[in-house]
Amino acid sequence: MKKQRVLFILILSIVVLTLTIITSFFVESRSQKLPAVIFSEKVIISSRVEGVIKSYSVSSMQEVKQNDPIAIVANxxxxxxxxxxxxERDKYVELINSAKTGDYLKTExxxxxxxxxxxxxxxxxxxxELDNIREKYVYLNERFALGSKKYIAARKMYDNALLSQSDFxxxxxxxxxxxxxxxxLKADSLVAIETIKSSQNIINLLQARSSIISSNVNILAAEYVIDLNDVDAKIKDLEEDIKSLQVYSPIAGIVTDINYLPGENVNKGDVIAEIADLSKVWVIAYGSSFSRLKVKVGQKVKINCGDGEKIWGKVVTISPVMEKVKSLSSSFETNNTYTKIEIQFDSLEEAMRYVTPGERLFVRIYF
Structure with missing residues (x-):
């Protein structure tokens, strides 16, 4: 009786094992296991002004909420x-008031x-200065004429060996x-001439402006209003830049990268930090040319999480071309070409309990 029971258990085990193998073979033939990576949308945070990183309020891989402080830029x-x-604005306001009352004549x-x-x-x-240069030039011309004659004479004497090399x-x-x-002297004279011309031009412009001011108060006031508006616009822009010295997070997420250290200089537009948007997370699986032919949009996908949990998703896009991928896992390097398959989680809330952006894992797509 005992032998029959052992034989029964053995036969049952073989049947179960056979059914498991058949089931696994059926599953394998109707699905494909692929390496994959968890991706999230990254938001870059750029400095809106140039300056020096004074401090960071966060560290790498820290979770932040929307409008949390990220860094302070000093300028x-x-x-x-x-x-x-x-x-300058106060001056224009005063000039406009003076122009309207006529008191501008006392200032402008x-x-x-x-x-x-x-x-x-x-x-x-x-x-x-130009007159002095001209007098010097007349005297120098005489010296030059005399020097030329002496040079020609010395040259002839030197050529005829009548004058030593040192004297020559x-x-x-x-x-x-x-x-x-x-x-x-020529260069100095040109500078003096240009100074005379420039000064005369400036005098002409200043006299013309003085004439306009004296003859038409309304035009002057209008000009000052235009200048005042320009200064107001610059002040507004500058106040916005000063507000930008305190950098805030535009979204809730995880700080993935901090690109500068306190004390380092940054220019306008430099990326000082990057944040992963955890509300936009997806999976990219890497398949072969066979996958590109068998996988279809809408097919169910089982995602095998690192802690053994299994969550579900579906195929949403399939790349029409093969792309080179340098690395698919921490255990091996590859330069093969793959088809990128984008997978969407059925429940993002559930997924975020078990996966992390940047994590490498395996998925099984069911045909």
Whole structure:
């Protein structure tokens, strides 16, 4: 009786094993196991201003909520620039009020006359300098003519061996020195002439503006209003930049990358951190050319999680081309080509309890 029971159990085990093998073979023939990676949408956080990273309020792989502080960028020049613009704005407001009441003549015209007198002084000084240069040039021309004759004579004597090399070199040096002085005087004269022309042009422009101010108050006020609007726009932009010195998270998620250290310089647009958006997570499976032919959109997928849990999803897209993939797991490297198959979780809330963005695992797609 005991032998019969053992035989029965043995036969039953063989039947169960056979059924398991048949079932596994059937499942294998109607499905495919593929390597896969968990992906999430990444949001990059860029600095809106240039400056220095003062500090981070988060660390890598830390969970953050929307509007949580991420980092502080320091830029003291922005505050100085803002203060300067505010003073400039106050000046334009005062000038507009003065223009409307006629008091502008006491301010703007006075400043213009002061600038005109300054440029006249610069122009007169340049004229005096030009006269001195011309006198020097006349004297230098005489020296140059005499030096040329002495150089030619010395050259002939040297060629006929009537003058030593050292004496000849002295004559050459004297001749070259006069030439250099001439070149310097020419350059100085050009600078003086340009200064005279520039000063005269500036004087003409200042006098024209003074005439406009004295003849038409309304035009002046309108010009100041335009300037004031321009300054207001700059102040508004600068205030926004100053607000941007404190960087906040635009979404809830996980900080995956911190790209700078406190004390490092950043430019406008530099990516200072990256956040994984956990509300947008999916799986990419990597299949062969066979997979591309057998896998269809909508097919069920079993995702084997690292802790042994199994969750479900479905195929949503299949890449029409094969792509090179460098690595599919931490245990081996490959440069083969694969078909990318995108898989969507049936329940994202359930999935986030068992998987992590960046995790490598295996999935089974059922045909």
């Amino acid at each position: 003291s020049r922005l505050l100085v620039k803002l203060e300067t613009l505010r003073k 015209v006075y400043d213009l006359e002061h600038d005109i007198q300054k440029n006249r002084k610069d122009m007169e000084a340049a004229k005096v 070199e002295k004559e050459v040096k004297s001749y070259r020195d006069v030439q250099n002085e001439q070149s310097e």
